[in-house]
Amino acid sequence: MSVNYPLVQARASASLAPRLTAGEELVKFVRTKPLGVVGALIIVAMALLAVFAGTLAPYDPYQGDYALQFARPSAEHWFGTDEFGRDVLSRIMYGARIALFVGFTASLAGCTIGALLGVTSAYAGGKVDLLLERLMDILLAFPLLILALAIASILGPAVQNVVVAIAIPIIPRAARVVRATALSVKENVYVEAVHALGASRVRVVLQHILPNVMAPYIIMVTAQLGSAILTEAALSYLGLGTAEPTPSWGLMLAGSAPSYAEKAPWIAVFPGIAISLGVFGFNLFGDSLRDTLDPKLRRG
Amino acid sequence: MRTYLAKRLLLIVPTLLGVASLVFVIMRVIPGDVALLILGGDQAGQIDKAQLAALHRQLGLDQPLLVQFGTWLWGVLRLDFGTSLWTGRPVTEELLIRLPLSLELAILATIISVLLAIPFGLLAGVRQDTWVDYLVRVISIGGLAIPSFWVGILVILFLVIYFGWGPPLEFTPPWVDPWKNFQQMVWPVVTVGYRYAAVTTRMTRSTVLEVLREDYIRTAWAKGLRERAVVVRHALKNAMLPVITLIGTEFAFLIGGLVVTETVFTLNGVGRFVVDAVAHRDYPVVQALVFLIALCFVIVNLLIDLTYAWFDPRIRFQ
Secondary structure, three states, X not given: OOOOHHHHHHHHHHHHOOOOOHHHHHHHHHHHOHHHHHHHHHHHHHHHHHHOHHHHOOOOOOOOOHHHOOOOOOOOOOOOEOOOOOEHHHHHHHHHHHHHHHHHHHHHHHHHHHHHHHHHHHHHOHHHHXXXXXXXXXXXXXXXXXXXXXXXXXXXXXXXXXXXHHHHHHHHHHHHHHHHHHHHHHOOHHHHHHHHOOOOHHHHHHHHHHHHHHHHHXXXXXXXXXXXXXXXXXXXXXXXXXXXXXXXXXXXXXXXXXHHOOOOHHHHHHHHHHHHHHHHHHHHHHHHHHHHHOOOOOOO | OHXXXXXXXXXXXXXXXXXXXXXXXHHHHOOOOHHHHHOOOOOOOOOOHHXXXXXXXXXXXXXXXXXXXXXXXXXXXXXXXXXXXXXXXXXXXXXXXXXXXXXXXXXXXXXXXXXXXXXXXXXXXXXXXXXXXXXXXXXXXXXHHOOHHHHHHHHHHHHHHHOOOOOOXXXXXXOOOHHHHHHHHHHHHHHHHHHHHHHHHHHHHHHHHHHHOOHHHHHXXXXXXXHHHHHHHHHHHHHHHXXXXXXXXXXXXXXXXXXXXXXXXXXXXXXXXXXXXXXXXXXXHXXXXXXXXXXXXXXXXXXXXXXXXXXXXXXXXX
16 A cells, blocks of 8 residues: 655644634634723624614704704704704714725725736736836825825715725725735745646636735735825815715814804814724724735734 | 946836926816915805906916926926915925925934834734734834824823913924924824834834844854844845835935824924815825826925935946
8 A cells, every 4th residue: 555645744733733714714803802802892883883873863964953053962862963053973873884884885895996906917917017117106205185185176975986085095005015916926836836837827827816906905905904094084074075064084174164163163073083993993993804815914 | 237227217207297297187177266265265246257357367377288387397407396376485495494394294204204103113023923023013103093183182281271281382492492393392292203103013023033034144143143133134134115105205205295294283384285286276285296206206206316326236227
């Protein structure tokens, strides 16, 4: 009977490093990253608020009541009312929808386009790489907020335009990170082997390179989520994001809110807390996820 | 080394040319007419067509776009950024009025961030997953999460309204009246500094984590060195490279990133100037600012790459 020694050895060494199932990974994450769990809980709470805003919100976020202008926080209006007599709590609940929508779509779109460009750049090399890299350099050298500001001015204030304005500056940042990873993945022997087997270039990229750049991609998406929400708030604050009467957290702090601050500080205080808490949750979660996913940071 | 430097300098040219073209195109695509805005709004039929055409001619906006672009680019090459369409004064002059404030804000915020970020980031990295690490991370992630315009609103709310304290409105350079300057700049500097300290602390922490897993750190431990020596002499030195990069690029961007802070604190700096210029369609001002920020960014990037070589002898230029 012939024994295939290399195979046995490979099996033996493979079993030395236990492969965790998804459930076990989750348990490990919860045990070792309590901050990440806190972040995840904040995200879940925010998502629930956004999904069930229709049922949870005590009032219509668009419907003002001039008799109730600047009402103090009370049992009826927990967070008070604004200059149009609209319920601040209800507007914050609906605002979670805008924040999540803009955050997810902008960071997913920006990172995905960036990742595809990064992989293309790394795999194609040569002139394509040089050209794409210069293009990314140009976008990178362009100050982020001014770029978003200009794009928002071109497209006009609307939620989907804000997404575009925020996504474009993310593209070169994601492309750079993914390109660097793809360059090192490309040099692996197995890529050469797949080539030798006669696989097409598209197949090599899709099946063998893309899966290996997923970790930096996921890290980028989670890292950009929080900052996308923050940029949306900043653009709305500057009057270039979502337009009235859409309930957006940044918009609630814009324009006249600071001038009413003396009379009604709650108008300015609560939306700010909502933005900070939301972005805080995403960053906390993203940070812990990075600690877990990034092979350079794993405990050896 | 010399060929590397020449190659890098050569690559700057297409990047800057690209930025110049991009900002030119973007500004012209934004709907709205600066001449119409100068004449006081776009109520239909209110404005005399001949007057509008005359103003266009006066501002040079009747020229073909390519000619306008060429004229502007030729001016940039001679460091002449043209005149502001809105105020009629040279752009350079307008910038020089506002630059000291923004520079002071950027420099002080960077100093604060470096002083806080390096020790705390190091501490958090060395003591990963302990309460020190958690505390540093919660505070630094908080710094990233809290929008600066909200901090501005709160500061104004509490100080101005409840304590009756108002910052001086005119910018006073520190060499004229340090106390007045301090009163005006302290809150903006704290706001911006906290944010940048947060960014840099996170970066320091994660690079320290990476470096601590390297083989030579294990060797240093195995030699029987004390923790202090391992961390400070071996880990910190190598962890500093990405941190220096970040500090450099963040500083280059800080000038452009002051947009929101300067708006909320009503500081007459470069950041607010650019927002107003975009709103007024004041093309030469926006073009000049974006070009200068890009130039800063490119130069800082080059300097960083050169510093890398200086700090890390393993990096050889090809």
